[in-house]
Amino acid sequence: MSTPPPTTAPTTTTSGALSPEEAESLKQRLSAIRKDEPFDLVLSGSPEHLEALRQAHTHHESRREALRERHGSAYDEFESVRSELDALGSELHMLTDHSVSLDANFSKYGYSAHLRTYDDTSGGSSETSSPTVRQYFHKGLLWRASENTDVASFELFVDLLYVGIIAINGDHAAESPTGYELLRFSITFIMSWKIWSDLALIISWFETDDIMQRLFVLFVMSCLLGLTTNMLDFFNHTYSPLVSFYLAARLFMATYYFFLSFIIPMVRGMMYLNVLMTLIPAALWISSTHIPMPLRLAPIWIALALDLVGLVSASLLMRSKRAFPRSVEAWIDRAFEFIPALNIEHKVERINAFVTLVFGYSVVAIIYQSAAPFGLNAYYGKAALGLIQAFCFNWIYFELDGADLFAHAIRRSAGACEFSSSIPLADWPGYPPSSRIVHVLTREAMLWTTAHLPFIMSFVLGAAALSKLVIAHDCQDAEVGYLTEAYMAKSEGEIPIGLRWFYCAGLGIALLCMAIISLSHIHKDGPRGMRIRKKHRMANRFCVCVILLCLPTAHGLNSLHLIAIVTGLVVWVLLLELWGCSCPGESFFGEKRRCAYTATARCREGARR
Incomplete structure (x- = not known):
């Protein structure tokens, strides 16, 4: 049985910055440290960051398939334990972490790289409680x-x-x-x-x-x-x-x-x-x-x-x-x-x-x-x-x-x-x-x-x-x-x-x-x-x-x-x-033709299309 050669890591390193201000300083540091190595710098949460994560995800999926073919049953047992740990960790996260997702906020009002959340532990009663700041601005964030x-x-x-x-x-x-x-x-x-x-x-x-x-x-x-x-x-x-x-x-x-x-x-x-x-x-x-x-x-x-x-x-x-x-x-x-x-x-x-x-x-x-x-x-x-x-x-x-x-x-x-x-x-x-x-x-x-x-x-x-x-x-x-x-x-x-x-x-x-x-x-x-x-x-x-x-x-x-x-x-x-x-070509009072949509799909070689 032939073993496929392990895939090589991407030659370009992608780094993420938490804010536009940090991006400038991080760019200068990386330019000094990695003079001969190419790198990409993206803002955390931006569309470029999302695309880089998708590419990295695809790369590591191919590495996982290579490891599966090389180690067989040992790899399957390890994956089973890891999936159970992930499920337990997700349940613990849902029960203990009360942070609100910003996806709906960004979708409704637009993306902001300067927005962060923190956990408010004031827990005031309905009778008397000390006032706390709901949100505040500090050093550009x-x-x-x-x-x-x-x-x-x-x-x-x-x-x-x-x-x-x-x-x-x-x-x-x-x-x-x-x-x-x-x-x-x-x-x-x-x-x-x-x-x-x-x-x-x-x-x-x-x-x-x-x-x-x-x-x-x-x-x-x-x-x-x-x-x-x-x-x-x-x-x-x-x-x-x-x-x-x-x-x-x-x-x-x-x-x-x-x-x-x-x-x-x-x-x-x-x-x-x-x-x-x-x-x-x-x-x-x-x-x-x-x-x-x-x-x-x-x-x-x-x-x-x-x-x-x-x-x-x-x-x-x-x-x-x-x-x-x-x-x-x-x-x-x-x-x-x-x-x-x-x-x-x-x-x-x-x-x-x-x-x-x-x-x-x-x-x-x-x-x-x-x-x-x-x-x-x-x-x-x-x-x-x-x-x-x-x-x-x-x-x-x-x-x-x-x-x-x-x-x-x-x-x-x-x-x-x-x-x-x-x-x-x-x-x-x-x-x-x-x-x-x-x-x-x-x-x-x-x-x-x-x-x-x-x-x-x-x-x-x-x-x-x-x-x-x-x-x-x-x-x-x-x-x-x-x-x-x-x-x-x-x-x-x-x-x-x-x-x-x-x-x-x-x-x-x-x-x-x-x-x-x-x-x-x-x-x-x-x-x-x-x-x-x-x-x-x-x-x-x-x-x-x-x-x-x-x-x-x-x-x-x-x-x-x-x-x-x-x-x-x-x-x-x-x-x-x-x-x-309204969009050009669409009927003002209803659809004239059957509903259709455009999608991009990735198929494995040999799979039915």
Whole structure:
């Protein structure tokens, strides 16, 4: 019996690096050690790493077959023992290791070579527990707890309060569509949004899950309730109570940050920075209560700008640390060595939940009560068209713009990981090795984060105006007597120009912001490409936005005409997106031929094909 010669090992050595920063230093070391030996350097978890592992696996399978033919029964007995040990080891691993696989995360939001997991052994009780950092950024890597970060039930309870905030703010804006009302709506909505985003940030950063955390959330909700009850008389008598409740929530969260700086000293620098960026706008808010209108607007908008983008400015300042003396630069490195980071799943789910509330408000707003003996009239037609609008917006946002992503906006570009507006990012290969940590948001992450606020505000404004247009009796087959008494009092025979602008411009700006959000992502392409490229589909959206912004100037359009035109434009955007995202040669309404697939298979010699 002839024995086949043993296979030789691959001549090229493949080495893996845990991060792009380590890849550069490892490449230099290997070049010095193995001057005459070729080697490949890949990032751990990258497609190149996967291909190298497959090649090595194939090589060692051939070696195993050679050993089997050489040693016979002894090899089979050894393999039997080894397989039993592997089975026992796998079962032990399942029972003892609680780390979560990142495959689903990478598949949904894109691959990141900077992401690592660690086991959280805090194990806090439901009564009291010490806060721990869920995930943090350290020396270019994002370390996150291996457990899943699910949305807690009390977070959804907070959203219930925002159902009332959206309804009260939007309905009042539509009742008197003027510039002053738009100003009041914008300021009060941003204030309530800031409290919501800060609360979501704290819950995402720190893990407690005890009674104290729920009491903390309850106090913030109480402040938010007080802010809501003082929104409508903003320009007259309730400004001081409004600011008082807002500052109570903000300063309470700043106190919590200060408390955490002692409980969790590893993130003390970031906690101090959050406290500072809360106190500076607070001074402006307090001073605004002593200034009459309209001079009061100056400190208000400055304070709002600092509340929204203050931490981004601090992040940009940290990026320029090399401009400071070495002692200051060293202090910054020590103070911000560990920085808490957002969890991308939690952030996206919280934003999606809030957007769902907004879409839900647009559906509730179009509901009216009919007193007509035959319900199919202009009122019903306008309400049905409004429902189609909301359905199309929901379809575009969740199933077209937010699905099938190759890389989420938060995970795009310069080493993007899950960061809040104050989180630094690390470099990818190709950047100077000296700039190991870049304290700046990626452009795409900033677009995704900032575009949601004007998107939500404008859509709420458009939905509120739609509720007034639905019950307007300015068109045929829309007699005021077809409505119940409560809606008869709200019905108008002529559409105010402000209401036209709120409706058309609101939905137009919302569609524009959705296009910006979509552009911040990288979407997957089909195996055969797409019928219409993404940039061309977005150009179509921008053109529709321009039409919507110009539509209020057509004063001859009644409410039915206005709603019908807007609905037609939104449906056109949806149909073009669906058609453009499909693969060339495929039927738009179903398969014309039998299903087939393409696969690559490896067959042994002599096997049947």
